[in-house]
């Protein structure tokens with residue numbers, strides 16, 4: 001046992017004594033990351049990994065990118081948060097309005113959870129109705145509303161929503177409706193039936209790793225527009241990732257409002273609600289009066305450190321060839337993953353888009369949350385663990401590709417996919 005592994009073990013022991021379940025709520029207590037640089041991370045045991053977690057998405061340009069680091073260091077020396085307006089947050093809002101089709105106004109918050117919570121409330125304030133329709137398995141943060149029918153193990157009847165956490169008031173069930181993703185006919189029927197009670201429809205344009213079926217987002221757009229119901233795209237993951245114009249640019253469907261997070265904070269806590277001026281007006285008492293006003297305050301909202309990190313990231317992503325490179329990286333990794341698993345004899349369905357995808361151990365097709373339950377999650381988990389042993393770091397459910405991954409990272413990972421797949425097959429014999 002070398003010294004660094006003692007350090008790692010000691011940290012794990014300390015974590016278990018002070019953190020519930022020994023962790024931050026995100027990853028297993030046994031994973032303690034010390035540093036990251038571009039496409040790689042190092043753990044406290046000194047192991048090096050090609051990183052496909054990328055901080056759960058924010059580090060699209062890579063860890064400690066020199067331009068982001070320089071911008072942040074410069075700002076830190078000038079003060080880290082003021083609560084009042086600052087020029088960097090204004091510039092970031094301008095960049096979002098320029099890039100994102102639905103964005104006429106922007107309100108910053110600190111997390112995607114907050115952004116989604118406020119986006120749903122904005123829909124209620126605008127429509128003066130209570131119900132929100134979401135799609136089963138759709139992730140919209142950790143609020144009471146977001147946690148309805150997020151990952152039910154025993155799915156119920158549509159459109160009844162069920163809480164996926166202890167501690168959620170019973171009353172929340174009455175305010176959420178749930179529909180299967182990619183099932184436009186059911187969505188249209190529900191929206192028609194509940195048109196007088198619905199404030200909004202919230203959807204991830206690509207739900208987790210499930211791309212929208214042809215016509216699905218277009219159909220949602222048409223029926224919500226028909227009844228004046230607010231269409232919310234949760235672009236916390238897809239924003240500035242599927243394209244510089246987000247999922248709405250990539251799939252060519254513009255919602256009324258969207259939420260953004262992850263990439264726009266450049267690795268710092270920053271998220272946003274962006275959308276139509278007349279809906280965002282409910283954040284402006286002077287525009288809508290006392291009755292329609294929706295107060296929204298946050299200590300760190302739009303803080304200048306996060307704003308400069310986000311601006312630097314967007315500058316890098318806007319350069320010609322950036323998305324081509326991320327997609328090219330992703331296509332090579334996708335092909336390597338699929339080949340490795342299939343050659344080892346597994347039946348898999350690789351789902352997602354080249355910027356984020358993963359193998360599901362099922363013949364597919366995988367079009368909605370219930371289809372994902374047919375995949376063997378145990379195999380996916382074990383494959384992820386075996387990959388870790390070959391210097392590839394990812395979550396159990398996703399490979400996030402970054403601009404910083406280079407040819408060496410990709411070659412290493414493709415070889416690791418093949419070796420881990422062979423080991424997994426050997427374990428099953």
Ligand SMILES: Cc1ncc(COP(=O)(O)O)c(C=O)c1O
Nearest residue numbers: 111112113139140141234236237
């Ligand atoms: C689609 C989506 N929405 C919202 C969130 C919540 O964002 P945060 O973790 O910043 O609260 C996430 C987080 O992964 C997400 O994937």
